[in-house]
Amino acid sequence: MTSPITTSPTLFPAVSRLLHWLMAAMILAMLFIGIGMVTSPDWYHWLLSVHRPLGAAILVLAALRLLNRQLNPPPPLPRDMPFPLRVMAHLSHIVLYGLMLGVPLAGWGALSAGGYPIVLYGSIHLPPILPHSAALYTALHLAHEILALLLFATFLAHLGAALAHALVFRDGVFGSMASLKAAAPPDPASGVGGD
Amino acid sequence: MPAQTTDSSARYGLAALRRASWLNLGIVAAAVAGTAGAFAYAGGWIAPHRLSQGRIIDRFEQVNGQHPGFRRNHAKGLCFAGWFDGNGAGERLSKAAVFRAERTPVFGRFALAGGQPYQADMAATVRSMAVNFALTDGEIWRTGMNNIPVFPVRDAAGFYDQLAASKPDPATGKPDPARMAEFLAAHPETGRALTLIKAQPPTTGFADASYNSLNAFRFVAASGASTPVRWSMVADDPLQAAQPANSGSADPNRLFDALESRVERGPVRWHLLVTVGQPGDPTNDATVPWPADRERLDVGVLTVKSVQGEAQGDCRDVNFDPLILPDGIAPSDDPLLSARSAAYSESFTRRSGEPKSPSAVQLSSSQLSSNAEGAPR
Ligand code: HEM
Numbered sequence: 418m419t420s421p422i423t424t425s426p427t428l429f430p431a432v433s434r435l436l437h438w439l440m441a442a443m444i445l446a447m448l449f450i451g452i453g454m455v456t457s458p459d460w461y462h463w464l465l466s467v468h469r470p471l472g473a474a475i476l477v478l479a480a481l482r483l484l485n486r487q488l489n490p491p492p493p494l495p496r497d498m499p500f501p502l503r504v505m506a507h508l509s510h511i512v513l514y515g516l517m518l519g520v521p522l523a524g525w526g527a528l529s530a531g532g533y534p535i536v537l538y539g540s541i542h543l544p545p546i547l548p549h550s551a552a553l554y555t556a557l558h559l560a561h562e563i564l565a566l567l568l569f570a571t572f573l574a575h576l577g578a579a580l581a582h583a584l585v586f587r588d589g590v591f592g593s594m595a596s597l598k599a600a601a602p603p604d605p606a607s608g609v610g611g612d
Numbered sequence: 613m614p615a616q617t618t619d620s621s622a623r624y625g626l627a628a629l630r631r632a633s634w635l636n637l638g639i640v641a642a643a644v645a646g647t648a649g650a651f652a653y654a655g656g657w658i659a660p661h662r663l664s665q666g667r668i669i670d671r672f673e674q675v676n677g678q679h680p681g682f683r684r685n686h687a688k689g690l691c692f693a694g695w696f697d698g699n700g701a702g703e704r705l706s707k708a709a710v711f712r713a714e715r716t717p718v719f720g721r722f723a724l725a726g727g728q729p730y731q732a733d734m735a736a737t738v739r740s741m742a743v744n745f746a747l748t749d750g751e752i753w754r755t756g757m758n759n760i761p762v763f764p765v766r767d768a769a770g771f772y773d774q775l776a777a778s779k780p781d782p783a784t785g786k787p788d789p790a791r792m793a794e795f796l797a798a799h800p801e802t803g804r805a806l807t808l809i810k811a812q813p814p815t816t817g818f819a820d821a822s823y824n825s826l827n828a829f830r831f832v833a834a835s836g837a838s839t840p841v842r843w844s845m846v847a848d849d850p851l852q853a854a855q856p857a858n859s860g861s862a863d864p865n866r867l868f869d870a871l872e873s874r875v876e877r878g879p880v881r882w883h884l885l886v887t888v889g890q891p892g893d894p895t896n897d898a899t900v901p902w903p904a905d906r907e908r909l910d911v912g913v914l915t916v917k918s919v920q921g922e923a924q925g926d927c928r929d930v931n932f933d934p935l936i937l938p939d940g941i942a943p944s945d946d947p948l949l950s951a952r953s954a955a956y957s958e959s960f961t962r963r964s965g966e967p968k969s970p971s972a973v974q975l976s977s978s979q980l981s982s983n984a985e986g987a988p989r
Pocket residue numbers: 444447448449450451452455468469471472473475476517520521522524525527528535561562565566568954957958961
């Protein structure tokens with residue numbers, strides 16, 4: 418079987434790749450920590466103590482990543498990728514960014530509205546971002562749960578799409594993010610990307 | 613009819629799927645399905661019998677009935693406000709600001725154990741005091757304490773089974789003795805704890821009762837030294853004589869009403885005594901008392917200045933999670949602590965989203981108005 422790849426893809430900037438894989442691991446861990454802690458009373462406290470600072474770190478990194486995306490734009494998607502696939506890729510990336518920011522903000526907001534201290538470590542706290550209110554707490558707690566489940570669903574779609582690029586489409590999109598190379602010679606003939 | 617396939621449809625169309633090996637398609641599907649399955653397992657959907665906090669709170673609701681808006685346990689209660697004057701003695705063991713020789717504002721809640729918000733006050737019902745300390749460095753400490761010497765169960769599973777065993781039989785209105793006997797046979801530690809609890813008859817009211825943390829914690833000093841501790845709020849008020857049985861105390865709120873009139877007469881005080889554990893004292897079993905000769909360090913005085921109904925005070929929309937701790941107080945290895953934290957969160961989340969009904973304990977109008985200013989919301 419011959420590879421259908423006819424163009425050599427460009428790579429995501431190295432900073433972008435580093436941020437991507439670091440955050441991928443953190444977010445996947447957080448989804449499991451979150452769902453595990455609300456169903457395992459014995460581990461609840463320990464997991465929640467990790468959940469808050471790790472979630473806050475994701476929020477900071479997501480904001481940095483959005484900034485980095487403006488400074489170091491991703492390589493364009495392959496020119497021959499069909500329009501519906503392009504739209505799906507772009508939409509799913511917008512949704513992922515929205516959730517990477519929205520999920521931790523909702524968690525922070527829920528604890529604020531619930532009248533909790535938001536302990537990161539020891540005596541280091543986050544300030545409340547909402548007034549103490551049972552109604553706001555209910556809304557934000559629910560939003561955090563629903564958005565986190567949506568983030569997981571979007572993550573699954575993203576994982577499936579990434580692996581499909583690698584194993585089915587074989588168009589170099591996967592390698593543009595998964596490469597360990599420091600940089601690639603830009604190839605004006607084709608671009609790859611979309612993160 | 614693929615007469616002429618463009619680059620694009622060859623790479624992205626059905627042709628791509630046909631060209632891809634079953635192995636590669638299988639890898640994509642397995643990775644997605646495997647991740648989803650692991651998530652479902654972690655979330656308890658594949659093991660629905662795991663004792664999650666949701667199931668613990670479901671059981672409170674099965675045993676006590678549905679009382680929307682109220683705490684699932686310690687449902688009947690009253691808010692209070694006041695302050696804590698640390699005397700500096702606690703700094704030896706803990707670096708938390710609350711133990712400095714300074715004043716810390718507090719609010720809290722007195723309550724009766726049980727998930728029935730309209731139960732009639734009875735001396736035998738476990739009474740509780742929960743306190744929120746707003747430390748001067750911005751940290752928060754919350755603690756919930758009961759007026760019994762030890763806790764009847766040592767872990768969440770024990771609590772869960774005890775709840776079921778103590779559910780009143782609809783026919784008699786009393787727990788089924790056979791089920792209780794079965795539970796006690798399986799939990800000898802509960803039998804031993806109940807003997808200790810019965811040996812210490814309850815005081816007559818809220819103001820003359822002392823309240824115990826029951827769970828062990830660790831105090832961490834500025835030096836890093838960590839000490840196992842339990843603590844108690846020990847009443848300054850002398851023991852009140854029990855009211856004669858026929859003194860017209862049919863008032864279903866008589867304990868709360870007595871507290872209200874006690875507070876109207878003047879501030880009520882408790883000393884916070886920290887029991888210092890020694891190596892070998894069990895920190896992971898709240899059913900077992902520590903030896904009576906352990907040092908009890910007096911670290912300051914709690915003053916309760918006013919009481920408010922739940923709707924007017926600060927205590928209702930707050931979770932007295934026992935693991936809301938300042939730097940300088942840490943959890944012990946007691947498994948009840950994390951389980952309490954999880955269950956209280958579930959109870960708090962459910963009740964926060966439910967419409968509120970008036971609490972059973974309503975204060976006389978004079979208290980209500982005087983406290984409206986005292987308790988800004
Ligand atoms: C990307 C970051 C985050 C992810 C992926 C995440 C994920 C989750 C998940 C899956 C749950 C379980 C939802 C449920 O079924 O009830 C959860 C619960 C929760 N998370 Fe997060 N979370 C994140 C960030 C945060 C942050 C920054 C905070 C607070 C500072 C936070 C606080 C909470 C709280 C308080 C709960 C509920 C605990 C309870 O109900 O007892 N989360 N999170």
